[in-house]
Amino acid sequence: MLPHLDAAHNLARWLMRDSAAAEDVLQEALLRSLNYFPSFRGVNPRAWLLQIVRNAAYDSINLNRGVQLVPLAGSPADIEAGAIDLPAEADDPEESLIRARDVSRVRALVAELPVELRETLILRELEELSYKEISDVTQTPIGTVMSRLWRARRRLIEAAGQAEKMP
């Protein structure tokens, strides 16, 4: 499991958005992985560990703030909104994204995403998991994974588009 420590920490850090909380979650997850390991029969230890980290993080979030997680259905209407909210034809999305390409700003944008969009985005873009792996880790159907991923990305694209209007 220690070879995947960076991946585990990365996910915990982005789910908890706080380094001390992430460390607690990571330690809890490693402890659980020790207990579950004898029953592990899969072929993908990284995805398996990430799932444990994710569950430990959700447990911690629920414990600390009460049940705040609002499951989003990922209905077609959300995606439809995405189609309409893309930057207008006149905007040049590449240009505006370059302007927004400030790491701290991107970090803030990602941190502001709802947790289920954030985790999907992190697992895809930073951990480079496949849709199937993300579906396993988050215990979510692949269709929902796809629509969450699109909603997360759409927000970043839109935010970059708005940066154009900011001083």
Add this chain to the structure above:
Amino acid sequence: MSEADSARHCEMLLLVQAEFDGELDAAQAAQLNLHRAGCAVCQRASRALGETRAMLREGLYEPAPQALRARLLERAAPARPAAPPPLSARLADWLRPALGFALGAASAVAVSLALLAPGTQSLTQQIVASHIRALQPGHLEDVASTDQHTVKPWFDGRIDFSPPVKELRGAGFPLVGGRLDYLAGRPVAALVYHYRKHVIDLYVWPTAGVAARAQTGRQGYNLVHWTDGGMNFWAVSDAEPKALLDFKEAWQRTP
């Protein structure tokens, strides 16, 4: 846009995204290309997805801090040298290389040094042979990137330890990628650097107690070996010995 049109459009955007993520089959790809040729929204979405990914991968990754890693290793190490409980028997097999990484040369150096000395000759031969093999077209790197934060995570899940990866461009040794290789009877990480027109391969694996060794020349190739932080390092290149020594110094100097 009619309701049917927009519903169709969302499907298309999900296809654009699936194509971008490498999750599209040929039939869907053909359908998408047909549609996108005449659809400005999908064309923009394709471009924006690439830009978004570049932004995200620029500085968001949060690897485990060294201090935390050390604390966890300490905790994972058995407090007593007594037989491990059966529960963790399988786990111990996984942890051992990583623990070796942390504890490094501190343990059992003397014994293994005597055992390994006769084998060193054939190790340098192996390293030179591996380096020459890697210079064949298309064999040099499995992950081609000048970004240490791309190269390092690439090894995750492919190898049972996490090799240190450093960017030495400032010292004249730009990182160009990494690959898996096989040396001394185990998988090792190979980091590929350039030096002017030369290629330097740096092989890295957790030390089992091999002592530091001076450079040696073989078949016109030069090698430099050192150990650091519980890792073995072998740099090999046809660059002059001085360049390799500079490379080693640059590596050790770079935090």
